[in-house]
Amino acid sequence: MQTQRLAVDVADLEGKPSRAAIARAAEILRAGGTVAFPTETVYGLGANALDAGAVAKIFAAKERPGWDPLIVHIGDRAMLEMVVAYVEQDAHRLMEAFWPGPLTLLLPRSAMVPELVTAGLARVGVRMPAHPVARALLRAAGVPVAAPSANRFGRISPTNAFHVAEDLEGRIDAILDGGETTLGVESTVVEVREGECVIYRPGTITMEQLWAVCRGEVRLRADLSEDELQKAAPAPGMGVRHYAPQARLVLVEGVGPGGVEIAMMEEVNRLEAAGEVVGAMAPGGFMAALMALRKKPFDMRGFTMGYNTVHVYHWGPWEKPEELAQKLYAGLRWLDAAGVTVIVCPLPAPVGIGLAVRDRLMRAGSL
Numbered sequence: 001m002q003t004q005r006l007a008v009d010v011a012d013l014e015g016k017p018s019r020a021a022i023a024r025a026a027e028i029l030r031a032g033g034t035v036a037f038p039t040e041t042v043y044g045l046g047a048n049a050l051d052a053g054a055v056a057k058i059f060a061a062k063e064r065p066g067w068d069p070l071i072v073h074i075g076d077r078a079m080l081e082m083v084v085a086y087v088e089q090d091a092h093r094l095m096e097a098f099w100p101g102p103l104t105l106l107l108p109r110s111a112m113v114p115e116l117v118t119a120g121l122a123r124v125g126v127r128m129p130a131h132p133v134a135r136a137l138l139r140a141a142g143v144p145v146a147a148p149s150a151n152r153f154g155r156i157s158p159t160n161a162f163h164v165a166e167d168l169e170g171r172i173d174a175i176l177d178g179g180e181t182t183l184g185v186e187s188t189v190v191e192v193r194e195g196e197c198v199i200y201r202p203g204t205i206t207m208e209q210l211w212a213v214c215r216g217e218v219r220l221r222a223d224l225s226e227d228e229l230q231k232a233a234p235a236p237g238m239g240v241r242h243y244a245p246q247a248r249l250v251l252v253e254g255v256g257p258g259g260v261e262i263a264m265m266e267e268v269n270r271l272e273a274a275g276e277v278v279g280a281m282a283p284g285g286f287m288a289a290l291m292a293l294r295k296k297p298f299d300m301r302g303f304t305m306g307y308n309t310v311h312v313y314h315w316g317p318w319e320k321p322e323e324l325a326q327k328l329y330a331g332l333r334w335l336d337a338a339g340v341t342v343i344v345c346p347l348p349a350p351v352g353i354g355l356a357v358r359d360r361l362m363r364a365g366s367l
């Protein structure tokens, strides 16, 4: 299969080339094809959510197991009504506060949604994306679009069209290229039940933001008791290794001032001595400490530390978790491409969007 590249200029969506690209992508979706497109979080691989044959192509292209349900993307309230049976009062409050945006709500599905989309579950994940290209595409297609992240199953999510092509070139009909995504980690998946918000997957809408809007408590699904889990919706796929680079991912944490830098450098030195080709996700501000702690000198020319085997990705400022989130997947992919055998990465604090970054890293690697 030939994968078409359709370029969109986000700064000029009304321009002729952008309009033509979006019209073509919408046409492919309506005809039952697959199109990768940008959202504010990561690129999604879309197909008409109401067409079981089209949705099956997503699973095939990604090599995704049938038990892992897809998120349905909607452009407006009319599409919401197509895919859900009803909306609970508290879910309405969250929609008002966070849509369009990176929040996925688990809602009772309508009969129009094929079983394949929800993996047979009673609830369907729905979100209204905020990205202007995603919005234009949904409007032009006129149908709700089922879209998981546009990567091979278990691999790193894509934050630009090049990443999508790395994983899916020749396996999908088109890639709508709208540049880099702005947020970088996926939406927050939430179920509202009995006035309480349960987070199935931490994401870019933070726990703190949900607290401000939810009437009841906000809890992570992982913190529910056995009894409560019986009543909650299932969480398929949450336990499996995911978001993973090809290299082994080693996570480090540190205590006290400079603790994390020390832990990181000890690990780098140890792995290098063991003959590994080491990659480091190095937050800004870590470099001075890392260099002081390093046994061999660093070569500061470029990103790659020249004559030694340590490859350094300049991540983002440690105090700016939004930037760490935005560059997380690009960094892991960059180090993979450099051919490292192991990646050493510090774990951000579980605060704000740091909780989501931490969640992805914990599922991709080990401490």
Ligand code: TXA
Residues within 6 Å of the ligand: 039, 041, 042, 043, 044, 045, 068, 069, 070, 071, 102, 104, 106, 118, 121, 123, 124, 125, 147, 148, 149, 150, 185, 186, 187, 188, 189, 200, 201, 233, 234, 235, 236, 237, 238
């Ligand atoms: O930001 C995002 O959410 C991106 C963009 C493309 O919208 N999408 C995304 O989809 O990350 P995906 O398929 O990679 O992850 C969706 C996850 C599933 O693996 C599952 O854990 C959960 O969301 N999910 C989806 N539908 C569900 C359902 N009906 N019940 C429980 N969990 C569900």
Ligand code: MG
Residues within 6 Å of the ligand: 148, 149, 157
């Ligand atoms: Mg995914």
